[in-house]
Amino acid sequence: MIRDDIKAALVTAMKGGDKPRTAAIRLIQSTLKNRDIELRGAASAPSDDDVLVTEVLQKMIKQRRESIALYEQGGRQELADAEKAEVSVIETFLPRQMSEDETKAAIDAIVAETGASSVKDMGRVMAVLKERHAANLDMSKASGLVKARLG
Structure with a gap:
């Protein structure tokens, strides 16, 4: 722990x-x-x-x-x-953070899984992303990547 x-x-x-x-x-x-x-x-x-x-x-x-x-x-x-x-x-106490490529891959998988198609679906995608990867991800950076992916 x-x-x-x-x-x-x-x-x-x-x-x-x-x-x-x-x-x-x-x-x-x-x-x-x-x-x-x-x-x-x-x-x-x-x-x-x-x-x-x-x-x-x-x-x-x-x-x-x-x-x-x-x-x-x-x-x-x-x-x-x-x-x-x-x-x-x-x-030094944080777990290894996901790289930008790993983050984009996770976002793509969640977008495909949830069927998100526009920025209106950003909340759903962010919720799943946070649920699965909160410990290994800077959510503020992820938010920008999700927005770019759905935009």
């Missing part, structure tokens, strides 16, 4: 004295704990813990990339570098 990998990496980073990596991993654990608390009251919690963790990690990476762009626009390279370091730590 991804959570076990995160705990083991925290212990390793602490023993190695790697303060930036330790801080980033603690941030990951904190974000996951907050998400667990949010889902406690929810009526339908996701059944697959690895998918939940992957979604949280992908969201964290997206936030950091947005921050990097803003810091670089503002001329704050040292802050952008810190964010980039966090992104590299977070990415």
Whole structure:
């Protein structure tokens, strides 16, 4: 499980004295704990813990990339570098991401399976894509590919 990998990496980073990596991993654990608390009251919690963790990690990476762009626009390279370091730590816990060709093949298969023919069917295609490949796919990039395929 991804959570076990995160705990083991925290212990390793602490023993190695790697303060930036330790801080980033603690941030990951904190974000996951907050998400667990949010889902406690929810009526339908996701059944697959690895998918939940992957979604949280992908969201964290997206936030950091947005921050990097803003810091670089503002001329704050040292802050952008810190964010980039966090992104590299977070990415180590994500499962292997699908390549663009693999993503297009998956989209083509789902389009053929669902009989989608126009952009109006994009929601159905995205729902099936997320159900099957959420852990291995950046859904924002996939959305653009689905739109291009159906458009």
